[in-house]
Amino acid sequence: MPDTSVRIGSLVLKNPVLAASGTFGFGGDYARLYDVSRLGGIVSKAITLRPRAGNPPPRLWETPCGLLNSIGLENPGLEAFLAEELPRMRELGTAVIVNVWGEDPEEYGELVSRLSLPGVDAIELNLSCPNVRGKGLVGENPEATARVVAVCRRATDKDLWVKFPPQGEVLQAARAAQQAGATAISAANTYRGLAxxxxxxxxxxxxxxxxxxxxxxxxxxxxxxxxxxxxxSLPVIGSGGIVSWQDAVEFIMAGAHAVQVGTGNFIDPLCAPKLVRGLRKFLVQRGLGSWELIRGCAHRGGISGAA
Ligand SMILES: Cc1cc2nc3c(=O)[nH]c(=O)nc-3n(C[C@H](O)[C@H](O)[C@H](O)COP(=O)(O)O)c2cc1C
Structure with a gap:
């Protein structure tokens, strides 16, 4: 049997498939459809200090092969999350990653400090949100990124996954995040679009x-x-259009330690567990004992020995 697990900082995920923030709620709705403990982990909807009502409708707009969203960070706020959602998430039998969004570095710091609780396996700092007016560019800027990550690093011992927008000076910003104490890089959030x-x-x-x-x-x-x-040199967690196990393998071959399924959950609610099954089968059929040999193989001229 292959070892499907992956290590990200102090956390060992049973497999590399995570549900992406904002597309899986807090896991409860999906738990009615299948055993979500089969997933490597669940990333919560972005939590903010205070509750947010989000943007007026419409909030979703389908495009050819894609989805535009303008949710506007609707969430119950930290207090309600801690009281109601987190205890339920902990019951789901898989890793719990809490995605947070703050107005400024201090707000991020307060969020991660108050989330430094048993049962929170990692915190994902959402450094972009393309649909909040005048906000959302932190992760496009290395200095702004470093400020947020440094404040959060001082505020918690938890693993910090830093999630970037796909635009701007992301490569430099990711380096800045590493220097400031990030545990992993999560990439990427959605692309700014218009209809x-x-x-x-x-x-x-x-x-x-x-x-x-x-x-x-x-x-x-x-x-x-x-x-x-x-x-x-940190683990990278990939997201963006992953809807099949083949997509996930490509991300791992590109260097990802783990992948997040977002819109795929809307296309097929069973998308994520199907990926888990497909990935395990891939390892078995290729005779691979773990992800080590193929992770990042695209940088090394492919799978050694492949024709
Ligand atoms: C409806 C919707 C809501 C989202 N909300 C969040 C969020 O709260 N925090 C966050 O970091 N990313 C959020 N995202 C981004 C996803 O987590 C994911 O990174 C992105 O959609 C790319 O992956 P995908 O193509 O598989 O959906 C959201 C995406 C969608 C479609």
Whole structure:
């Protein structure tokens, strides 16, 4: 039997498949459909200090092979998350990663400090949100990234996954995050996109810009993971258009330690467990004992011995 597990900082995931933030709620709805303990982990919806109502509708807009969203960080806020959602997430039998979003470095610091609790396996700092007006560019900037990560590093002993937008000076910002004490790099969030309604000539979203996800962005995010894994020595967690085990293998071959399934959960609610099964079968059929041999093999001229 192959060892499907992966280590990310102090955390060992039973397999490299995680549910991506904002596409899986807190896991409860999916737990009604399948045993979510089969997943490597679940990343929560972004939690903010205070509850947020999010943006006015519409919030989702389908595009060819993709999805634009403008959710606007709707979430119950830290207090309600700690009281109601976190205890339920802990019951799901898999790693719990809490995604957080703050207005400024101090707010991020307060969030991670108050989340330094047993049962929180890692904290993912969401340094981008393309659909909040005037915000969301922290991860595009190395200095701003370093400030947030440094404050959070001082505020908690928990593993810090730093999640980047796909645009801006991301490679430099990831290096800055590593220096400031990040445990892992998560890449990437959605791409800034726009849809216009022909009848009215107005953007479909109240804030105009939305975030593009789904298969349409896969080659772009795969390229970013490939580049990031060359410039940092931290584990990289890939997301962006992963809907099949083959997609996930490509990300691992590009250098990812783990992958996150986002929009894939909307296309097929069983997408993530199907990936888990497909990845295990891949290791068995290739006679691989673990992910070591193929992780990052795209940088080394491919799988050694492959024709
Ligand atoms: C509806 C929706 C909500 C999202 N909310 C969050 C969020 O709260 N925090 C975050 O870091 N990323 C959020 N994301 C980004 C996803 O976690 C993921 O990184 C991105 O969608 C790319 O992966 P995908 O193509 O598999 O969806 C959201 C994405 C979607 C589609």
């Amino acid at each position: 216009i309604e022909l009848e009215t000539g107005r953007p479909v979203f109240a804030n105009a810009i939305g975030g593009l996800s789904g298969p349409a962005i896969k080659p772009l995010s795969l390229r970013l993971v490939y580049e990031l894994s060359q410039v940092v």
